[in-house]
Amino acid sequence: MTSATMAIEVSGLEKSYAGLFGAPQVALRGVELSVPRATAFGLIGQNGAGKTTFLKTLLGVVRPSKGRVRVLDGDPEEPAVRRRIGYLPERLHLPAALAGVAFLASVARLKGLRLPPRALRESAHRVGLSSDADRVIGTYSKGMKQRLALAAALLGEPDLLVLDEPTDGVDPLGRADIRGILAEERARGATIFLNSHLLSETERICDRIGVLARGKLVREGPLGELVGEADAYRCRFVLPAPAAALVTLGFDASDEAGTFRLRAGTPEELNFRLDAARGAGALLVDLRRDARDLEEVLAAAMQAAS
Numbered sequence: 634m635t636s637a638t639m640a641i642e643v644s645g646l647e648k649s650y651a652g653l654f655g656a657p658q659v660a661l662r663g664v665e666l667s668v669p670r671a672t673a674f675g676l677i678g679q680n681g682a683g684k685t686t687f688l689k690t691l692l693g694v695v696r697p698s699k700g701r702v703r704v705l706d707g708d709p710e711e712p713a714v715r716r717r718i719g720y721l722p723e724r725l726h727l728p729a730a731l732a733g734v735a736f737l738a739s740v741a742r743l744k745g746l747r748l749p750p751r752a753l754r755e756s757a758h759r760v761g762l763s764s765d766a767d768r769v770i771g772t773y774s775k776g777m778k779q780r781l782a783l784a785a786a787l788l789g790e791p792d793l794l795v796l797d798e799p800t801d802g803v804d805p806l807g808r809a810d811i812r813g814i815l816a817e818e819r820a821r822g823a824t825i826f827l828n829s830h831l832l833s834e835t836e837r838i839c840d841r842i843g844v845l846a847r848g849k850l851v852r853e854g855p856l857g858e859l860v861g862e863a864d865a866y867r868c869r870f871v872l873p874a875p876a877a878a879l880v881t882l883g884f885d886a887s888d889e890a891g892t893f894r895l896r897a898g899t900p901e902e903l904n905f906r907l908d909a910a911r912g913a914g915a916l917l918v919d920l921r922r923d924a925r926d927l928e929e930v931l932a933a934a935m936q937a938a939s
Contacts, residue, residue, distance in 0.1 A: 638669055638670055639667050639668065639669055639670065639703075639706075640668050640669065640670045640671075640672070640704070640705060640792070640793050640824035640826075641666065641667065641668035641674075641691065641703070641704055641793075641824070641826065642666075642667050642668075642701075642702075642703040642704075643664055643665060643666040643667070643690075643700065643701070643702050643703075644665055644700055644701045645663055645664075645665065645699060645700035645701065646661050646663065646664040646665075646666075646687075646690065646697050646699070646700035646701070646702060647659070647661055647662060647663055647664075647697060647698045647699040647700055648660045648661040648683075648686050648690065648695060648697055648698050648848075649698045659848055660683045660686040660848055661683050661686055661687060661690075661697075661848045662847070662848040662849045663700070663849065664687065664700070664845075664848070664849065664850050665850065666843060666850055666853065668824065668826065668841070669824075669841075670792075670822070670824050671819060671822050671823070671824055672819075672824055672825070672840060672841055673815065673819055673824075673825040673827065673838055673839040673840050673841070674824070674825065674826050674827065674839060674841045674842070674843065675827045675828075675829065675835040675836075675838065675839035675841070675842045675843070676688075676826070676827070676828045676842075676843050676845060677828075677829075677830075677832060677835060677842060677843070677844055677845070677927060677931055678844055678845035678846055678931070679846070679931075679935065682845040682846055682847065682848070683845055683847075683848040684828050684845055685723075685797075685828075687845065688795060688797060688826075688828055690702050690709070691704055691709055691795060691826065692709060692715075692718065692720060692795060693708070693709035693710035693711075693714075693715065696710075704718070704793065705717050705718070705792055705793055716744060716745065716789070717791055717792040717793060718791055718792070718793045718794075718795060719785075719786035719787055719788070719789070719791035719793070719794045719795070720786055720794075720795045720796075720797075721779075721782050721783055721785075721786040721794075721795070721796045721797060721799050722782070722797050723797040723798045723801070723828075725778050725779070725782050727770045727773075727778055727781065727782065728770060729769065729770050729771030730769060730770075730771065731769065731770055732766070732767050732768060732769055732770070733757055733762055733765060733766045733767070733768060733770060733773070733781050734750070734753050734754060734757055734766040734767060736770060736781065736785065737753045737756055737757065737781070737784060737785055737788065738750075738753055740785040740788055741753065741788050741789075744788060744789050746788060746789045748788070753766075754766055756784045756787065756788060757781070757784055759784065759787070759814065760780040760781070760783050760784045760787075760810070760811075760814065761780055761807065761810055762777065762780055762781060762784070765777060774802075775801075775802035776802045776803040776804055776807055778802075779799065779800070779801060779802050779803050779807075780803070780807065780811075783796075783799060783811065783814070787814070787818070790821070790823070791823065792822070792823060792824065793823065793824045793825075793826065794815075794818060794823055794824070794825045794826065795826045796815075796825065796826065796827050796828070796829075797828045797829075798828065798829050798830065798831075799811060799815075799827065799829070800829070800831060800834050801829075801831075808834060812834075812837055812838055815838055825838070825839070827839055832926070832927040832928050832931065833926075833927075835927060836856065836860075836926065836927050839856060840855060840856050841853070841854065841855055841856065842854070842855075842856050842859050842927065842930070844930065844931060844934040844935075846934060846935055846938040847938060849938065851934050851937065851938045852930070852934045859925075859927075859930050860924040860925050860926065860927065860929075860930060861922065861923055861924030861925055864896050864897055864898045865894065865895070865896050865922065865923040865924070866894070866895045866896070866897060866903065866920060866921065866922055866923055867887070867892060867893075867894055867895075867919075867920075867921050867922070867923040868884065868892070868893050868894075868895055868907070868910075868917060868919070868920050869889075869891050869892045869893075869917075869918050869919035869920075870891050870892075870893065870910065870915040870916060870917055870918065871891065871915070871916040871918055872891055872914075872915055872916075876893075878913040878914070878915075879893055879910055879913065879915060882906065882909045882910060882913065883895065883896075883906060884906070884910065894923055907920075
């Protein structure tokens with residue numbers, strides 16, 4: 634892919650901080666990453682892996698010790714690039730005395746946006762704060778503050794959204810709302826860069842994943858490739874017929890009694906194989922994709938990196 638198709642390009646990225654007794658503390662070690670435009674990319678890793686430092690380099694807040702960072706085909710420190718980025722930080726410090734809509738107005742001014750009051754209220758409505766837009770932020774719950782911060786990040790239709798724990802403190806229905814909003818943003822062409830410890834949410838939102846361990850990007854790729862093959866299934870049968878009959882039909886026996894693995898590239902092939910199993914006398918009681926969740930992906934990546 635050419636650089637014009639990339640929202641983020643990082644090569645040889647290193648970042649060190651001065652230590653208390655002279656020995657430097659290394660946060661990032663030679664990170665290489667390219668994120669295509671209109672992608673939802675999730676960065677996962679344990680505490681201390683370097684995720685926050687990496688996000689700050691994308692925002693131009695932290696300068697690399699070595700390496701190159703390009704965001705939206707420009708330098709992240711350039712004002713023109715920064716105006717095209719929407720950012721939701723993990724630690725929110727919102728002015729308690731301001732009303733929600735007044736806060737959005739102040740953010741719009743900082744971004745150089747001329748938005749009428751109606752547009753600001755529509756932004757509050759989009760994140761579920763229609764009836765609370767005129768309340769002061771000091772009376773907001775944590776979830777409401779999170780929604781307001783997301784509305785601020787979305788102002789001006791940014792080309793890149795950098796979101797640090799966007800659903801932290803938000804109830805399950807609110808998380809579903811946020812996922813819907815982010816899907817709409819991707820549909821209009823925005824790129825999403827998500828950092829979250831809520832791996833189930835990351836899995837629902839993102840189509841590419843990177844695993845950061847001790848400052849190194851140890852795994853990266855499409856979600857389907859990391860969690861398992863898209864054409865692999867796990868089937869559980871009640872077996873009046875011998876298991877050998879299913880093996881001859883292309884099912885692979887597993888360690889769990891009555892459970893088999895199957896590869897089928899199309900829905901037609903999957904149903905053909907299942908019909909054959911039923912024809913042999915097996916009764917299907919459970920069918921699911923044979924895939925790991927992101928917690929297992931992270932654990933395996935950490936073990937390999939140790």
